[in-house]
Amino acid sequence: MRAERPRQAxxxxxxxxxxxxxxxxxxxxxxxxxxxxxGIEVVVKTIVGDDEALLERLIREALARSEILILTGGLGPTxxxxxxxxxxxxxxxxxxxxxxxxxxxxARFASRGLVMPKINERQALVLEGAIVLENRYGTAPGMFxxxxxxxxxxxxxxxxxxxxxxxxxxxxxxEPLAGGLKIGYRTLRVAGMSESAVDQAIAPIYTQYANPxxxxxxxxxxxxxxxxxxxxxxxxxxxxxxxxxxxxxxALGARVFTTRGESLEEVxxxxxxxxxxxxxxAESVTGGLVAKRxxxxxxxxxxxxxGITAYSDEAKTALLGIPADLLATHGAVSAEVAEAMAQxxxxxxxxxxxxxITGLAGPQGGTPEKPVGLVFIALADDVHVxxxxxxxxxxxxxxxxxxxxxxxxxxxxxxx
Amino acid sequence: MRAERPRQAxxxxxxxxxxxxxxxxxxxxxxxxxxxxxGIEVVVKTIVGDDEALLERLIREALARSEILILTGGLGPTxxxxxxxxxxxxxxxxxxxxxxxxxxxxARFASRGLVMPKINERQALVLEGAIVLENRYGTAPGMFxxxxxxxxxxxxxxxxxxxxxxxxxxxxxxEPLAGGLKIGYRTLRVAGMSESAVDQAIAPIYTQYANPxxxxxxxxxxxxxxxxxxxxxxxxxxxxxxxxxxxxxxALGARVFTTRGESLEEVxxxxxxxxxxxxxxAESVTGGLVAKRxxxxxxxxxxxxxGITAYSDEAKTALLGIPADLLATHGAVSAEVAEAMAQxxxxxxxxxxxxxITGLAGPQGGTPEKPVGLVFIALADDVHVxxxxxxxxxxxxxxxxxxxxxxxxxxxxxxx
Numbered sequence: 001m002r003a004e005r006p007r008q009a010x011x012x013x014x015x016x017x018x019x020x021x022x023x024x025x026x027x028x029x030x031x032x033x034x035x036x037x038x039g040i041e042v043v044v045k046t047i048v049g050d051d052e053a054l055l056e057r058l059i060r061e062a063l064a065r066s067e068i069l070i071l072t073g074g075l076g077p078t079x080x081x082x083x084x085x086x087x088x089x090x091x092x093x094x095x096x097x098x099x100x101x102x103x104x105x106x107a108r109f110a111s112r113g114l115v116m117p118k119i120n121e122r123q124a125l126v127l128e129g130a131i132v133l134e135n136r137y138g139t140a141p142g143m144f145x146x147x148x149x150x151x152x153x154x155x156x157x158x159x160x161x162x163x164x165x166x167x168x169x170x171x172x173x174x175e176p177l178a179g180g181l182k183i184g185y186r187t188l189r190v191a192g193m194s195e196s197a198v199d200q201a202i203a204p205i206y207t208q209y210a211n212p213x214x215x216x217x218x219x220x221x222x223x224x225x226x227x228x229x230x231x232x233x234x235x236x237x238x239x240x241x242x243x244x245x246x247x248x249x250x251a252l253g254a255r256v257f258t259t260r261g262e263s264l265e266e267v268x269x270x271x272x273x274x275x276x277x278x279x280x281x282a283e284s285v286t287g288g289l290v291a292k293r294x295x296x297x298x299x300x301x302x303x304x305x306x307g308i309t310a311y312s313d314e315a316k317t318a319l320l321g322i323p324a325d326l327l328a329t330h331g332a333v334s335a336e337v338a339e340a341m342a343q344x345x346x347x348x349x350x351x352x353x354x355x356x357i358t359g360l361a362g363p364q365g366g367t368p369e370k371p372v373g374l375v376f377i378a379l380a381d382d383v384h385v386x387x388x389x390x391x392x393x394x395x396x397x398x399x400x401x402x403x404x405x406x407x408x409x410x411x412x413x414x415x416x
Numbered sequence: 417m418r419a420e421r422p423r424q425a426x427x428x429x430x431x432x433x434x435x436x437x438x439x440x441x442x443x444x445x446x447x448x449x450x451x452x453x454x455g456i457e458v459v460v461k462t463i464v465g466d467d468e469a470l471l472e473r474l475i476r477e478a479l480a481r482s483e484i485l486i487l488t489g490g491l492g493p494t495x496x497x498x499x500x501x502x503x504x505x506x507x508x509x510x511x512x513x514x515x516x517x518x519x520x521x522x523a524r525f526a527s528r529g530l531v532m533p534k535i536n537e538r539q540a541l542v543l544e545g546a547i548v549l550e551n552r553y554g555t556a557p558g559m560f561x562x563x564x565x566x567x568x569x570x571x572x573x574x575x576x577x578x579x580x581x582x583x584x585x586x587x588x589x590x591e592p593l594a595g596g597l598k599i600g601y602r603t604l605r606v607a608g609m610s611e612s613a614v615d616q617a618i619a620p621i622y623t624q625y626a627n628p629x630x631x632x633x634x635x636x637x638x639x640x641x642x643x644x645x646x647x648x649x650x651x652x653x654x655x656x657x658x659x660x661x662x663x664x665x666x667a668l669g670a671r672v673f674t675t676r677g678e679s680l681e682e683v684x685x686x687x688x689x690x691x692x693x694x695x696x697x698a699e700s701v702t703g704g705l706v707a708k709r710x711x712x713x714x715x716x717x718x719x720x721x722x723g724i725t726a727y728s729d730e731a732k733t734a735l736l737g738i739p740a741d742l743l744a745t746h747g748a749v750s751a752e753v754a755e756a757m758a759q760x761x762x763x764x765x766x767x768x769x770x771x772x773i774t775g776l777a778g779p780q781g782g783t784p785e786k787p788v789g790l791v792f793i794a795l796a797d798d799v800h801v802x803x804x805x806x807x808x809x810x811x812x813x814x815x816x817x818x819x820x821x822x823x824x825x826x827x828x829x830x831x832x
Contacts, residue, residue, distance in 0.1 A: 019458050024440045029437045045434075054459060061477050215438070224438075283707075287710070287712075288699070295503055298779055305730060306726050308724055309723035310722045315721050348734060348735065363714055408732075
């Protein structure tokens with residue numbers, strides 16, 4: 001990839017809160033995706049607090065390294081918002097009050113029946129020679145400036161303001177500057193396999209290609225395979241992505257449930273609508289998480305009838321009619337109880353399929369025979385009931401997430 | 417805070433995967449917390465790919481700015497792992513093969529019955545004059561170096577390796593260098609108020625203090641108020657935090673549900689156990705999310721009996737016995753249906769309290785009278801039922817999260 005390098009950009013995120021242990025800069029992820037779509041590669045990301053002198057220095061250094069610099073944050077109305085001043089110093093340009101911008105800020109306050117506080121005047125200060133970028137969702141305007149072959153863009157920090165401004169104002173200005181190379185992505189999502197099993201199966205394929213580059217990522221909603229290709233045309237990028245993507249799909253089969261960015265619950269929903277299946281879920285260990293994921297999908301009420309979170313033994317009896325002696329004989333965490341729960345919830349909601357999840361997420365309550373992490377997942381239809389025994393590693397939250405993912409993977413296989 | 421400034425550090429995270437739209441650097445959050453505990457402030461964070469020349473340049477620039485530089489990543493055995501070489505060039509030091517390190521890497525492979533691949537020899541290359549940091553969970557050793565009043569630390573990228581190495585090897589070396597100042601944090605969590613309402617209520621307090629510094633953060637599980645104090649002793653920091661924290665708590669009252677890092681569902685759980693309350697939940701719009709959050713808490717089966725996700729109208733009738741004519745008269749999204757659901761689920765599970773959430777998360781299905789974002793939350797006990805009408809902004813996911821948070825905030829108020 002080094003021989004055919006796209007244009008290079010850096011991103012600086014400004015804000016002291018981004019230097020605490022509580023916050024990450026996520027604006028840069030969205031910006032990277034959009035810049036890559038224009039064929040611009042992000043080579044450095046920097047995060048700095050509300051420190052004018054330090055920011056000025058970082059801007060100078062970034063402009064000495066890279067052609068394009070995007071700043072986010074620090075455009076608010078208070079003393080802490082130092083981006084305008086730091087830019088003016090770093091670029092050796094003055095700040096002037098833009099009457100048109102001031103008018104827009106005043107109008108924004110007026111439209112809500114408010115008088116603009118004096119402090120907001122500062123947001124109408126604009127770098128000499130900069131193009132002002134309108135902010136449709138807030139008061140702080142952005143700026144776009146070309147100087148000595150460098151491109152500089154300053155955007156507000158709130159994601160909704162930043163994204164809208166980038167799409168409508170910055171994209172048209174950057175596009176002609178973006179150069180000949182483009183970057184394209186494809187994400188393959190895989191259900192029912194571990195990260196290492198996926199890697200073992202596809203490493204012989206992806207290691208043959210430097211372009212596209214392949215990254216495997218374990219997320220709480222399954223394994224993702226990311227392909228990143230560089231090329232001079234959309235067609236070239238598509239062809240490069242198709243070649244590797246097709247080989248990986250052949251290797252993994254139907255376990256690749258999407259190459260179009262859908263979630264597993266969306267794919268399940270699509271299949272249910274096509275096949276006219278309806279679903280009900282009885283959850284113990286996942287406590288509503290499977291129902292929550294199924295109802296992430298708009299329109300899911302057309303196939304997902306409902307769910308029962310039977311967290312206590314009493315609830316398993318009261319809501320699902322699981323016989324107390326079945327619970328006593330096998331324990332709540334057992335194949336027998338999982339299967340009974342799946343069958344009962346199916347009957348109660350008169351669906352095509354009933355699913356149930358029971359297990360132990362801990363940290364307390366494990367025994368040598370039934371350790372923390374043990375989970376049974378059952379699926380029942382009119383003629384058949386099956387159950388699967390799993391042992392998931394990790395803490396309480398992780399076990400619940402892995403159990404929900406495994407349940408949806410089983411459901412996917414069955415509705416397929 | 418400027419007069420009593422702690423020592424300053426920068427963090428550079430190395431790895432091309434950290435420059436894709438899919439990944440954020442989270443190592444720096446953990447490192448920031450540990451560095452702050454030593455009284456070291458993080459002033460810049462930089463993220464760069466596997467590019468030796470660029471990394472060398474960034475190391476030089478960071479060392480010219482700050483006293484302490486921590487690098488994570490890029491210490492693996494492949495060509496892509498460029499941290500060692502970039503450091504050697506930036507510092508003008510050679511790399512020498514450390515026989516002891518090589519022996520440890522060989523032994524690590526041998527303990528798993530493997531012969532060390534030739535490629536891993538590279539991981540035994542150590543900067544001249546550096547202290548080698550042992551890696552108990554992987555092959556890549558770390559390095560610690562002092563040069564011309566600067567401190568440089570190189571750590572492996574995998575979090576488990578990085579964290580263990582920092583705790584056992586780096587902390588003892590950094591502690592004597594950390595200077596007299598320490599940093600302390602406190603987080604107040606608030607339920608049932610918006611970010612701007614919180615700000616309005618407490619700005620007159622926190623603007624009087626530069627130390628501690630106050631940051632307000634809106635998260636999907638409520639509003640957080642972060643206080644950051646600097647001082648020479650733990651006692652001084654505690655006193656500074658207490659002063660502002662106490663004033664904020666007096667201003668907000670019981671809406672501050674914790675100052676000890678607990679989640680809202682944990683506080684509800686603690687209160688339920690003390691007061692011997694039991695809970696049942698009937699969910700429509702949140703589709704299991706409220707039950708999921710309540711069962712995040714270990715031991716929640718002692719007070720959370722269970723939940724019903726009645727996503728379709730049929731399910732509201734079949735599982736909760738909501739009369740079809742009530743649904744027809746008022747619609748599923750109404751105070752009447754919310755209250756009936758809360759009362760029914762309470763009876764079915766024989767609990768102290770029943771809660772219900774019904775609403776429209778969209779994107780389809782909104783009308784002028786019942787727009788997307790309209791949510792009713794009801795709470796029933798033996799003698800009383802109440803319901804609250806909300807309108808939440810945002811997309812489907814955000815509406816569901818805000819509705820679940822509002823439901824838990826109501827439950828918290830009632831169990832208090």
